[in-house]
Amino acid sequence: MAATLKVLLVAGARPNFMKISPIYRVGLKYAEADCRIVHTGQHYDYEMSQAFFEDLDLPAPDFFLNAGSGSHAVQTARIMTAFEEVCLAARPDLVMVVGDVNSTLACSIVAKKLLIKVAHVEAGLRSFDLSMPEEINRMVTDSISDYFFVTEESGARNLLREGRPPETVHFVGNVMIDNLFYQLHKLAGRDGRTFSTYKLKQGQKDYVFLTLHRPSNVDAKESFQEIADALNYVAAERPVFFPVHPRSSKMLAEHNVKLSDNIYLLPPLGFQESLFLWKDAALVMTDSGGLQEETTALGVPCITIRENTERPITIEMGTNILGGTRRETILEAYRRSLDRKGQRFAVPPKWDGRAAERIWKILMGSEEKNHVTGIRPIREVHR
Numbered sequence: 001m002a003a004t005l006k007v008l009l010v011a012g013a014r015p016n017f018m019k020i021s022p023i024y025r026v027g028l029k030y031a032e033a034d035c036r037i038v039h040t041g042q043h044y045d046y047e048m049s050q051a052f053f054e055d056l057d058l059p060a061p062d063f064f065l066n067a068g069s070g071s072h073a074v075q076t077a078r079i080m081t082a083f084e085e086v087c088l089a090a091r092p093d094l095v096m097v098v099g100d101v102n103s104t105l106a107c108s109i110v111a112k113k114l115l116i117k118v119a120h121v122e123a124g125l126r127s128f129d130l131s132m133p134e135e136i137n138r139m140v141t142d143s144i145s146d147y148f149f150v151t152e153e154s155g156a157r158n159l160l161r162e163g164r165p166p167e168t169v170h171f172v173g174n175v176m177i178d179n180l181f182y183q184l185h186k187l188a189g190r191d192g193r194t195f196s197t198y199k200l201k202q203g204q205k206d207y208v209f210l211t212l213h214r215p216s217n218v219d220a221k222e223s224f225q226e227i228a229d230a231l232n233y234v235a236a237e238r239p240v241f242f243p244v245h246p247r248s249s250k251m252l253a254e255h256n257v258k259l260s261d262n263i264y265l266l267p268p269l270g271f272q273e274s275l276f277l278w279k280d281a282a283l284v285m286t287d288s289g290g291l292q293e294e295t296t297a298l299g300v301p302c303i304t305i306r307e308n309t310e311r312p313i314t315i316e317m318g319t320n321i322l323g324g325t326r327r328e329t330i331l332e333a334y335r336r337s338l339d340r341k342g343q344r345f346a347v348p349p350k351w352d353g354r355a356a357e358r359i360w361k362i363l364m365g366s367e368e369k370n371h372v373t374g375i376r377p378i379r380e381v382h383r
């Protein structure tokens with residue numbers, strides 16, 4: 001009988017939960033794989049954490065590290081200390097990390113120093129903006145990982161340019177989209193009236209769905225107010241549904257940012273309810289990474305409220321427009337987005353709901369080859 005591959009699959013913050021869900025589900029199909037979930041506790045509120053585990057059909061984690069909030073150093077150190085104990089006790093063959101949050105960085109460093117192999121899912125993405133904590137997390141994780149699972153060609157290009165061996169770089173597609181398709185299917189069988197936002201949606205046919213939480217956008221009063229000015233203009237034309245992230249909630253109160261009454265402030269929503277709203281929106285405005293990809297996969301117009309993106313394929317092929325963070329640039333993107341109504345966009349290669357399958361095939365040695373040859377030249381996307 002083949003030896004069992006012991007895997008610790010790490011998640012810590014909201015966007016990680018969507019990514020581990022399909023990986024975990026497909027992993028269950030392999031009798032020779034023993035895949036355990038580690039939740040670092042970076043996010044801990046019911047709406048930011050447990051609600052997602054329930055929505056995403058994830059079981060309770062096998063290990064919960066209870067790291068909680070803190071400065072980057074404090075949070076990262078707490079996760080590292082707790083994860084080291086788990087690794088020493090569980091002795092995994094492989095630690096699998098996803099995305100670019102502090103948990104990704106912390107757990108990859110701990111594993112590597114214990115000589116445990118590290119797989120990074122969503123490797124190689126680069127915003128080339130070192131003022132983003134996520135960019136540092138991506139670069140450090142990618143400098144020590146053993147397997148690189150890439151969502152788009154730019155990721156492979158970046159990794160090869162940084163000297164990673166080509167045989168370790170696998171273009172597998174996007175687990176975020178695996179999860180999206182799975183959840184869409186589930187949503188189709190669900191009665192919309194079970195959502196608290198059902199009535200709100202019924203009353204409005206032409207609305208904007210907004211998410212905003214990046215420290216660079218909300219932590220300073222001037223930046224938040226500048227973006228709010230643009231949003232208030234948009235809200236004069238159509239209602240805006242805004243599930244508010246805990247960071248933004250704090251900052252709204254602290255800075256006393258004025259938002260139009262036509263911007264509906266909602267609590268953080270579970271995955272299904274959020275999808276229920278944004279899939280039918282006239283436009284999504286966001287500074288999230290995942291929504292840039294998910295809107296492209298479903299052909300929903302999207303404006304990214306940032307100066308750059310580490311996901312250039314969503315602009316080159318998909319519905320995403322980089323809106324910047326100034327009132328005027330956001331509104332220019334808004335008008336451009338309305339002008340593109342009816343235009344058809346493409347779905348990026350391998351965003352077909354099978355990324356997790358490709359990952360496990362590679363890990364278990366029943367490899368479907370996912371060569372990174374034929375990659376086009378680098379084009380950074382900046383405004």
Ligand code: UD1
Nearest residue numbers: 013014015042043044045048069101102103133134246247
């Ligand atoms: C983190 C990730 C970011 C990701 C985002 C998604 C890093 C560096 N950042 O940012 O990449 O896009 O998650 O949500 O890893 N808080 C709560 N309840 C919670 C969690 C946090 O109230 O369950 C509060 C904390 O007090 C904290 C603030 O929200 O002050 C921000 O949380 P934190 O985890 O530090 O960073 P995020 O902004 O969520």
